[in-house]
Amino acid sequence: MGMLIDGKWESDDDKLVDDDGRLRRPDSAFRNWITADGSAGPTGEAGFRAEPGRYHLYIARACPWAHRTTIFRELKGLQDAIDLSVTHWLMAEDGWTFRPGPGVVPDPLHGADTVWQLYVKSDPRYTGRVTVPVLWDKQRDCIVSNESADIIRMFNSAFDGVGAGEGDYYPMELRGEIDAINDRVYDGLNNGVYKAGFAKKQSAYDEAVTDVFETLDWLEQRLSAHEWLCGDTLTEADWRLFTTLLRFDPVYHGHFKCNLRRLVDYPVLWDYTRRLFAHPAVAPTVDMDHIKRHYYQSHRHINPTGIVPKGPAMSFARD
């Protein structure tokens, strides 16, 4: 891993873990919003009107946060309106790159070799982490946003007047409930598995892994009464949960030591995951090879040999 300091790339060790051994995930730096009329969104500047062909999305197939954005691009039929580049699965001393490999889609706009070059192009003095996803504005030649939670909300509604498909995954009447579920799922599970996996002290790991399984137990309970997290309506909250559940047994159970139970040991959650997996928006976005190789080969501090396990033998397809 590495980071940019005043526009210069520094391959450092992991600086995200505090003295108490706990992972601290920094806030995303680019928080502008694409809106239907180009007015400012909840954060950042105005001037990013929804126009087909104007924006480009950079993602890694391995990354659960980037994965949400590709699911929303499919859900809303934005594949032709917003082009996609896909990084190499390996995140090593240059961070995310576009080096050739199966499933890699290079940067057609600048021919960038690395994602950090995109950050410097947008902000030559940038200091901070270089993360995916990145949503790029071709017109202003800058990053609109590098926060997946915001990007999925833009995709959900900003392009509705210019050709996006049906569907509202953040309906007005459910927003309070969705936000509350997201908060709990983010802290206990989406980020919880990372807190467990990247902990450098036993106490930090113990705390995180306990939260992970308390959150899964709570979800199992909640979903036994309803089809989706908010009852009969499939929402953003389900999609944000899905990308973590998909990675749970193949990666988080082994690599991040979240091994009290497996996803398949939760009958309700397992069935729910497979129902979401069967949604037509999902198949084009999943690359399990990128997912497994990324985690096991990139995080050498927790898997020094870089060996990628063969298992688990499991199928998300419903019989």
Ligand SMILES: N[C@@H](CCC(=O)N[C@@H](CS)C(=O)NCC(=O)O)C(=O)O
């Ligand atoms: N809050 C961001 C987090 C994105 C994120 O942390 N992405 C990871 C990949 S899974 C990354 O690019 N990490 C690189 C780094 O921290 O150096 C979002 O949801 O968009």
